[in-house]
Amino acid sequence: MPETFTVFINGQPVTAGPETSVAALLLRERMVNRRSCAGQLRAAFCGMGICMECRVTIDSDAHGLGCMTFCRPNMKITTL
Amino acid sequence: MKTGSVTIIGAGPAGLAAAAAAAPYATVTLLDENPGPGGQIWRAGAGTTTAAAELWEPARQAGAQWLGGCRVVAADAHALLLENATGAQRLPWEKLVLAPGARERFLPFPGWTLPGVLGAGGLQALVKNGLDIRGQRVMVAGSGPLLLAAAAFLRSQGAIIAGITEQATRRQLAGLAWASLVSPEKRKQASGLFRQLRGVPYLTHCWVEAAEVQESSHKNSGWLAAVRLRRGNRRWREPCDWLASGFGLAPNIELARLLGCALAPAAEGRPSSIAVDDFQLASQSNIWCAGEITGIGGLELSLLEGRIAGLAAAGQTALARRWLKARDRQRHFARALARAARLDAELRRLPGDETVICRCEDVPLGRLREYHSWREARLLGRCGMGACQGRICSDITGWLWNWQYDTTRPPVTPARISTLALMAANAEKASSSEFIL
Numbered sequence: 319m320p321e322t323f324t325v326f327i328n329g330q331p332v333t334a335g336p337e338t339s340v341a342a343l344l345l346r347e348r349m350v351n352r353r354s355c356a357g358q359l360r361a362a363f364c365g366m367g368i369c370m371e372c373r374v375t376i377d378s379d380a381h382g383l384g385c386m387t388f389c390r391p392n393m394k395i396t397t398l
Numbered sequence: 399m400k401t402g403s404v405t406i407i408g409a410g411p412a413g414l415a416a417a418a419a420a421a422p423y424a425t426v427t428l429l430d431e432n433p434g435p436g437g438q439i440w441r442a443g444a445g446t447t448t449a450a451a452e453l454w455e456p457a458r459q460a461g462a463q464w465l466g467g468c469r470v471v472a473a474d475a476h477a478l479l480l481e482n483a484t485g486a487q488r489l490p491w492e493k494l495v496l497a498p499g500a501r502e503r504f505l506p507f508p509g510w511t512l513p514g515v516l517g518a519g520g521l522q523a524l525v526k527n528g529l530d531i532r533g534q535r536v537m538v539a540g541s542g543p544l545l546l547a548a549a550a551f552l553r554s555q556g557a558i559i560a561g562i563t564e565q566a567t568r569r570q571l572a573g574l575a576w577a578s579l580v581s582p583e584k585r586k587q588a589s590g591l592f593r594q595l596r597g598v599p600y601l602t603h604c605w606v607e608a609a610e611v612q613e614s615s616h617k618n619s620g621w622l623a624a625v626r627l628r629r630g631n632r633r634w635r636e637p638c639d640w641l642a643s644g645f646g647l648a649p650n651i652e653l654a655r656l657l658g659c660a661l662a663p664a665a666e667g668r669p670s671s672i673a674v675d676d677f678q679l680a681s682q683s684n685i686w687c688a689g690e691i692t693g694i695g696g697l698e699l700s701l702l703e704g705r706i707a708g709l710a711a712a713g714q715t716a717l718a719r720r721w722l723k724a725r726d727r728q729r730h731f732a733r734a735l736a737r738a739a740r741l742d743a744e745l746r747r748l749p750g751d752e753t754v755i756c757r758c759e760d761v762p763l764g765r766l767r768e769y770h771s772w773r774e775a776r777l778l779g780r781c782g783m784g785a786c787q788g789r790i791c792s793d794i795t796g797w798l799w800n801w802q803y804d805t806t807r808p809p810v811t812p813a814r815i816s817t818l819a820l821m822a823a824n825a826e827k828a829s830s831s832e833f834i835l
């Protein structure tokens with residue numbers, strides 16, 4: 319059984335594992351990462367740190383890159 | 399005895415091969431923005447794959463150092479500016495091997511910004527990093543062999559591949575099959591992929607005209623619902639949960655450009671790459687480039703270029719010379735691949751005036767028609783001024799209008815204010831090797 323733990327997306331507890339990136343978790347939950355400046359919904363796009371569409375607040379990092387950050391126990395993710 | 403130190407940026411096949419080749423002869427530091435070595439193809443989530451470990455282990459045993467989770471945000475003739483999750487650091491360098499790989503090349507069409515539309519390699523990477531797509535319908539679209547690799551991988555992870563659309567014609571692809579005769583590895587790879595994809599529709603000269611959004615009553619409201627496909631005069635709709643769309647690769651040239659390395663001459667509308675000599679040396683002394691940064695060529699070419707660059711940077715030119723012929727054979731294949739992957743001019747007509755081209759600043763195509771150069775579009779239209787710093791939209795404007803991307807200024811990727819402060823600070827004062835918060 320792989321290790322799992324709880325992380326929080328906008329305060330809601332969700333189960334995740336250390337092999338899951340924040341961007342993958344948000345896609346799994348069908349949660350958008352952010353709204354564009356014209357108000358469009360945006361989620362992870364390039365999956366490899368180029369497009370910056372997957373930005374979310376991760377703990378104290380206001381512009382964390384979801385596709386480059388792996389889940390940790392009790393991580394707090396806030397969509398923008 | 400070891401002479402000199404070699405710093406390698408990028409731990410994909412090219413960077414790993416360079417590290418393994420250089421480590422017995424020089425003090426090697428290998429760094430990558432990902433937590434573990436592997437690069438695009440051997441992406442390992444939070445760990446390391448066997449293929450990557452096989453190259454990294456001997457390098458590590460020979461004393462090579464690993465700096466993971468570190469992104470190079472700027473560089474000058476003396477030092478690199480690194481950023482990790484908590485801080486920034488200046489790292490002095492003596493000899494540099496640049497192996498930052500390539501990114502996927504994206505082309506716009508109505509709906510390409512919808513959540514659920516990703517790059518082909520992008521969706522693959524996200525699934526490798528924990529996204530569960532079992533039983534979900536995926537449309538794979540665009541151009542190039544990466545589509546097959548992505549589709550085969552996604553299928554192996556339980557996805558239902560609704561179809562693969564390739565913009566190239568059957569005739570162009572036949573040229574590719576001929577080219578693959580020069581490389582038995584490639585031929586084996588291709589037939590293996592087609593075997594894994596048995597039963598999946600593979601449509602040539604076919605593309606996605608638009609992506610449609612799920613209506614507000616649906617539980618996935620706002621996300622992708624379906625794609626509209628076109629093949630010649632035939633047009634139809636295909637419902638899907640995900641669209642994985644990519645049009646080949648574009649080299650990550652920004653860092654090399656920042657360091658003053660010259661570009662290789664590129665054919666019109668083709669992505670730029672960095673020029674190197676026989677030993678992978680760029681136009682700047684003490685900077686070698688290896689892998690996809692010198693042009694798109696696949697795994698074997700990246701490994702060979704990496705080995706040659708690593709040996710040359712460690713001063714072992716005689717050893718490097720042994721690999722030149724094998725590399726040139728792979729390059730031959732790469733050139734044929736580029737010819738076969740030429741994009742159909744019809745694709746330029748897909749985006750409408752309202753289609754967003756610059757995703758960061760929401761600049762639509764209609765607005766860009768007012769400008770005549772990348773610089774003008776940037777300064778007057780904010781195109782490429784957002785978070786990705788033009789890395790997505792400059793590939794598009796280069797293809798649409800042949801605009802030259804000519805604004806490589808530090809930082810090459812978005813950086814924190816504290817990192818920028820360090821960049822501005824006096825180089826000597828800031829040359830401490832501690833991460834500064």
Ligand SMILES: Cc1cc2nc3c(=O)[nH]c(=O)nc-3n(C[C@H](O)[C@H](O)[C@H](O)COP(=O)(O)OP(=O)(O)OC[C@H]3O[C@@H](n4cnc5c(N)ncnc54)[C@H](O)[C@@H]3O)c2cc1C
Nearest residue numbers: 408410411412431437438470498499519547689690696697
């Ligand atoms: C998204 C994608 C998916 C692919 N999937 C496949 C596949 O399934 N099968 C296949 O045969 N080929 C695939 N390819 C092609 C394959 O990646 C290449 O053939 C080969 O891996 C190139 O090796 P490389 O070492 O040049 O670059 P890469 O493997 O891309 O490695 C470059 C590394 O450098 C890092 N990097 C870049 N810039 C910086 C920076 N500023 N600071 C720190 N680190 C940096 C990157 O994160 C990356 O880890 C894929 C390519 C892409 C872009």
Ligand code: FES
Nearest residue numbers: 365367369370385
């Ligand atoms: S999805 Fe593009 S940067 Fe993370």
